[in-house]
Amino acid sequence: MEDKALAEYFExxxxxxxxxDPAHLRDCVSCASWLRKWLGKLGFSVELVYPRQEPGSAPxxxxxxxxxxxxxxxxxxxxxxxxxxxxxxxxxxxxxxxFEPTLVDxxxxxxxxxxxKGQTFAFLCGMRDxxxxxxxxxxxxxxxxxxxxxxxxxxxxxxxxxxxRLAADVMLVCDTSAAPGMRPAxxxxxxxxxHFTLRxxxxxxxxxxxxxxxxxxxxxxxxxxLLASLHHPDGSIAVAGFRxxxxxxxxxxxxxxxxxxxxxxxxxxxxxxxxxxxxxxKTLAQRxxxxxxxxxxxxxxxxxxxxxxxxxxxxxxxxxxxxxxxxQSPRGAFAAVxxxxxxxxxxxxxxxxxxxxxxxxxxxxxxxxPVFRLAADVLGEMDGRGALFxxxxxxxxxxxxxxxxxxAAPLVVGWGQSEDRIHSPNExxxxxQFGKARxxxxxxxxxxx
Amino acid sequence: MEDKALAEYFExxxxxxxxxDPAHLRDCVSCASWLRKWLGKLGFSVELVYPRQEPGSAPxxxxxxxxxxxxxxxxxxxxxxxxxxxxxxxxxxxxxxxFEPTLVDxxxxxxxxxxxKGQTFAFLCGMRDxxxxxxxxxxxxxxxxxxxxxxxxxxxxxxxxxxxRLAADVMLVCDTSAAPGMRPAxxxxxxxxxHFTLRxxxxxxxxxxxxxxxxxxxxxxxxxxLLASLHHPDGSIAVAGFRxxxxxxxxxxxxxxxxxxxxxxxxxxxxxxxxxxxxxxKTLAQRxxxxxxxxxxxxxxxxxxxxxxxxxxxxxxxxxxxxxxxxQSPRGAFAAVxxxxxxxxxxxxxxxxxxxxxxxxxxxxxxxxPVFRLAADVLGEMDGRGALFxxxxxxxxxxxxxxxxxxAAPLVVGWGQSEDRIHSPNExxxxxQFGKARxxxxxxxxxxx
Numbered sequence: 001m002e003d004k005a006l007a008e009y010f011e012x013x014x015x016x017x018x019x020x021d022p023a024h025l026r027d028c029v030s031c032a033s034w035l036r037k038w039l040g041k042l043g044f045s046v047e048l049v050y051p052r053q054e055p056g057s058a059p060x061x062x063x064x065x066x067x068x069x070x071x072x073x074x075x076x077x078x079x080x081x082x083x084x085x086x087x088x089x090x091x092x093x094x095x096x097x098x099f100e101p102t103l104v105d106x107x108x109x110x111x112x113x114x115x116x117k118g119q120t121f122a123f124l125c126g127m128r129d130x131x132x133x134x135x136x137x138x139x140x141x142x143x144x145x146x147x148x149x150x151x152x153x154x155x156x157x158x159x160x161x162x163x164x165r166l167a168a169d170v171m172l173v174c175d176t177s178a179a180p181g182m183r184p185a186x187x188x189x190x191x192x193x194x195h196f197t198l199r200x201x202x203x204x205x206x207x208x209x210x211x212x213x214x215x216x217x218x219x220x221x222x223x224x225x226l227l228a229s230l231h232h233p234d235g236s237i238a239v240a241g242f243r244x245x246x247x248x249x250x251x252x253x254x255x256x257x258x259x260x261x262x263x264x265x266x267x268x269x270x271x272x273x274x275x276x277x278x279x280x281x282k283t284l285a286q287r288x289x290x291x292x293x294x295x296x297x298x299x300x301x302x303x304x305x306x307x308x309x310x311x312x313x314x315x316x317x318x319x320x321x322x323x324x325x326x327x328q329s330p331r332g333a334f335a336a337v338x339x340x341x342x343x344x345x346x347x348x349x350x351x352x353x354x355x356x357x358x359x360x361x362x363x364x365x366x367x368x369x370p371v372f373r374l375a376a377d378v379l380g381e382m383d384g385r386g387a388l389f390x391x392x393x394x395x396x397x398x399x400x401x402x403x404x405x406x407x408a409a410p411l412v413v414g415w416g417q418s419e420d421r422i423h424s425p426n427e428x429x430x431x432x433q434f435g436k437a438r439x440x441x442x443x444x445x446x447x448x449x
Numbered sequence: 450m451e452d453k454a455l456a457e458y459f460e461x462x463x464x465x466x467x468x469x470d471p472a473h474l475r476d477c478v479s480c481a482s483w484l485r486k487w488l489g490k491l492g493f494s495v496e497l498v499y500p501r502q503e504p505g506s507a508p509x510x511x512x513x514x515x516x517x518x519x520x521x522x523x524x525x526x527x528x529x530x531x532x533x534x535x536x537x538x539x540x541x542x543x544x545x546x547x548f549e550p551t552l553v554d555x556x557x558x559x560x561x562x563x564x565x566k567g568q569t570f571a572f573l574c575g576m577r578d579x580x581x582x583x584x585x586x587x588x589x590x591x592x593x594x595x596x597x598x599x600x601x602x603x604x605x606x607x608x609x610x611x612x613x614r615l616a617a618d619v620m621l622v623c624d625t626s627a628a629p630g631m632r633p634a635x636x637x638x639x640x641x642x643x644h645f646t647l648r649x650x651x652x653x654x655x656x657x658x659x660x661x662x663x664x665x666x667x668x669x670x671x672x673x674x675l676l677a678s679l680h681h682p683d684g685s686i687a688v689a690g691f692r693x694x695x696x697x698x699x700x701x702x703x704x705x706x707x708x709x710x711x712x713x714x715x716x717x718x719x720x721x722x723x724x725x726x727x728x729x730x731k732t733l734a735q736r737x738x739x740x741x742x743x744x745x746x747x748x749x750x751x752x753x754x755x756x757x758x759x760x761x762x763x764x765x766x767x768x769x770x771x772x773x774x775x776x777q778s779p780r781g782a783f784a785a786v787x788x789x790x791x792x793x794x795x796x797x798x799x800x801x802x803x804x805x806x807x808x809x810x811x812x813x814x815x816x817x818x819p820v821f822r823l824a825a826d827v828l829g830e831m832d833g834r835g836a837l838f839x840x841x842x843x844x845x846x847x848x849x850x851x852x853x854x855x856x857a858a859p860l861v862v863g864w865g866q867s868e869d870r871i872h873s874p875n876e877x878x879x880x881x882q883f884g885k886a887r888x889x890x891x892x893x894x895x896x897x898x
Binding site for chain 2: 020021022086087090149150151191203205209214216218229267273279288291293297298299300301305308310311316317348357392393423425426
């Protein structure tokens, strides 16, 4: 990879563009401005759109909109990516500074090295290669999100009012993983996601656990009981109505998912423990591709320091998220969880829902579509093994919105690997992966026109 | 209260003597040295004893031993108190600096203002008054603990080897509360306490909750399920064998406890929520005086910042404590809880017990003892309402050990009130309370000889 692209990649990574944290708004704006300059040099007209700020909420990071007209009547490609990243914490577990890209043995270590600054920028470098080639004809539109990691609220609100601006034939997204061994994979479905914060409040202060043990209710104990009520002992979800509307996969989808899902032993080696999440009796492919989840992303209450502090905490807070599958309504699923928890609020305590983001539904794509056949051909040229179809357990919530607003057929192909540790400390992306994503960008645009 | 004693009280409070935190060892040593000087001026021979350090553990704060011989053949009083305090966090909730004593409307706000620097020092000021009086005859021994808030491990190890040094007729302790309305109260029983830390480990890193939701077990969810299993829906403890050996109170004890326990409505006004902790169907007096507890003092796992971070946490940690009642063996109760939790360790995860302190058992005292009759007379002179007997839900673990080593009859009388907020932010102690504790110290020593 030539020095220029690598230097640009590192510049992009150094912005601490944590879109979810208002404290990093300025970093997000600087990052978006850098992208505007970069795209401007390629002949794009670029605009940073600052969405309407919701009352009482922090101003969201801007969305980068870019457009470059091609030949008359040529097809239009809409490229979607996001420049926001996950928070870096726990920072103490990083072996290198989380926002200082560090190249070790052909891998770049940095928050966002993969997700999604790395994959998006590699694809954009491929687009630059395409534009430098012979007679590029495509019309290209680009949308770079600043809130993908926290639900894309702003872009989701803007998109429906931008139908003409977003109209395209195909939507290209590089924000997912290849199959194990870097075998190319086309995403045929994504789970939806929603998240919220639970706050359970008990006594008006932290209490002495001797003086008040047996007197005061304990929010840490109460929240534990609430969270425990969400699942049955077999790991299935115990929330009435949560599964309403779920459309089971077809036989073809299920067998394609089985073919692209890592083995139990590969999973165990990856995560360092038995892959026993989800409902017993279902296969890994079923659990990651076609089953919903309710996860505790964090729980905090009371004392956590060294030694003992024998208190009854005044409150307990849990960060929660849900992954949704085709047929599930985010609104309906959240309402079911809310009712389930409120009905079980422990006596003497107050339960509050905060930071509620009902997100967007899952989506599935027809395996036999023309754009999938075209992509399969291109990926077959890149890798003799050919492409697999996969149903990514992860979510790109805004894709449903953009698909609706643009009328484009989504083509989601990424080059991540589990060792990239996205969302974890020491996230990384190899130059080999970067090269694949870049080559894919060039080749698919050439194939489209 | 004269300036001298108040100035000394403030000096003592400024030491950040958090005995449980190795980072504050030096503060504890400085605090103990200050006490040595103070007692030396009263003619005590004083020694700071640094207990044997357990391998691998941080050096514990010293224990202050002091002795002053009185008249030949006069009785010996052993005064116990502790100079260590609870950690100050959450520091953000303090209205004044936690270690800068601040006098507002006759109340001193500071960590340790009551528990137990304040109550102990007030009693010692009373002792100074006694020694300044006519012909004090008593032999006085003093033990000031530096680890009471974290289990008194060091003193508990030292005491059995110091029987001659500790031998006394009566043991005086000022570390508890008066009945509501400052009515004098004699402690007839204390609950035992034990504490430990639980660590549940799952995947080798925080994982993306989409990529791995349905694959990886979730330690935050798993720990919630473990903690929820500790109690039945009616609030009773669900751990088999935990209640083995419990000796129920006598009718006399129960009615005395009922008489000295605040009403449900007073409790609710104090803690700001319904006092519905503990087992349904038992009275407040039963639940605080004669029933054991298992409490979650803190739980921490995964993300806790603003917005969302959709991870499956790598581990979850809970700080736990238990209050024990007469007849319960700390060793047996802990073993029962350990077995209960280990038997339920969620699949795919590892459960570890850390910082285990099995503490000491509860103790009860015979209501008809001579020392109680003497104390009742003295307290009757101080307050026309006379003294109540109470069974304090809190614990002074080392008292059982000192009682055994010294052969002394414990006389535990304190002047705390719930508004003192011990163990909470904005702990305080009023000058009126300080004066009562001081007067009690002088009067009881005079009555003893």
